[in-house]
Amino acid sequence: MAEEKPAVKEEKPVKEKAAAENTVFIGTKPVMNYVLAVITQFNMGSGEVTLKARGKAVSRAVDAAEITKNRFLQNVVVRDIRIGTEELQAESGTINVSTIEIVLGMGK
Helix, strand or coil, X not given: CCCXXXXXXXXXXXXXXXXXXXXXXXXXXXXXXXXHHHHHHHHCCCCEEEEEEEHHXXXXXXXXXXXXXXXXXXXXXEEEEEXXXXXXXXXXXXXXXXXXXXXXXXXX
C-alpha cells in the first residue's frame, strides 16, 4: 500500500521591486557620499549606474552626477534622464513629489 502524498503547490514569493545593485538612492547625506558611491559602482565593474532621487534631493542627484562626470571620471557620460511625479498620501491629502533618474555610463 503506497501512501499518497498530498500535492504540494509551490508558490513563488512575491518580490517587491528590488533595486538593482547599480542604483544609488539620493537622500540627505552630503553630495560627496553619493559621488563616492557612484565611483565605487563603476570601479566594481558596472557599465551603468543609476542615480534616483525625489523631492528636495533632486538637485543633490544632479550635483552628484555632475561632480562625478566633471571632476573624477571624465569618461562618464549621461545616457538617460527620466523625470516624473509621484503622488503620495499625506495627512492633508495627496501631494505631488518630483522624481528623477539619471543613468550614467562609461563612454569611449
